[in-house]
Amino acid sequence: MKKNKDETKETIHKLIEVARMYFTEKGYAETSLEEIVNQANLTRGALYHHFGNKIGLFQVVLESVQKGIANRIETEAAQSDDVWEQLFLGCRAFVTAAVEPQNRRIFLIDGPSVLGWESWRRMDEQYSMRLLHEQLQSMQDQGFLKPVSINAMTHALSGALNESALWIAQMPDYQQALEETMTVVSHLLDGFKSR
Template identity: 55%
Template sequence: MRKNKVETEQTIRNLINIARHHFTEYGYVNTALEEIVKEAGLTRGAVYHHFRNKKGLFLAVFEAIQQEIGEYVETAAAKSNHSWDQLINGCQAFLEGAAASHNQRILLIDGPAVLGWDTFRKMDEKYSMNSLREQLQLMQEQHLIQPVSTEALTHCLSGAMNEVVLWIADHLEQKDAIEDAMNVLRLLLDGVRK
């Protein structure tokens, strides 16, 4: 029984990895499910069994990327013991991860279009905003930020970062654009700093 579970998990990971490559390379519309199952050595039925349809497979890929970026943000934030630096490091890591060329099409173009705004926001809430909210609440408890609504502050910062990622993605020199965005984010955050 345990071997079947391990094999199933491996099959799902394999499908997600292959699909991620196809969705990144060709976009959602131009990705053929037949090509993914052929490359995976499976049948369409196997994909339908695990993901129901192409959109379900795309959602799994989208969620895997969101999870990776969330882990990248956590790792970057943990490089400091100071809450303020953790926030700054986490913001920069989010911009870098979301604007990375291998994530752009899935996260920024196809994600909102294919999944719809509600699902997109739920994934953002689950993998990005919750961590940001926790950090801001901690900082408020430490009296590092003004006594403002952490819920409102979380939404303001998240919205700003999501929008600036789109701006960064349009630049050839993304490193410079991220640096410019971080300079502005630091100034914005200084406004709530105690």
């Protein structure tokens, strides 16, 4: 019985890994299921059994990208004990991870268009926005933030970061655009500090 579970996990992992490679390189629309199953050395039946269809597979791939970005945010934010620097480092980690070649197309371009904006947002709320909300709530509870709505601030800041990531992804000088963005984010965050 354990062998079957291990084989199932291996099959799922292989399909996700190969699909992510194709979705990254070619995009959702240009990727065929035939390419994925051939590269994974599996059958279409295995893919349909585990994911239902191409959209189901893409959704799982996008969720793995979202989890990876959330892990980056947590790792980068944990580099400091200062709550403001944690917030800044988390914001920077989000934008940096979102525009990386292995994430950009899946996360920023195909994710919202394939799944629809509302589904993409719900997934974003589960991962990156949840971390942002928790950090802001903790900061407010400790008296570091002005008395503002944490829900409103979370959505405003998340929207700014998502839009910034889309802008940075189109810029020829990625590093300069990232630094300019983070300067703006720093000034924006300064406005919320309780004095």
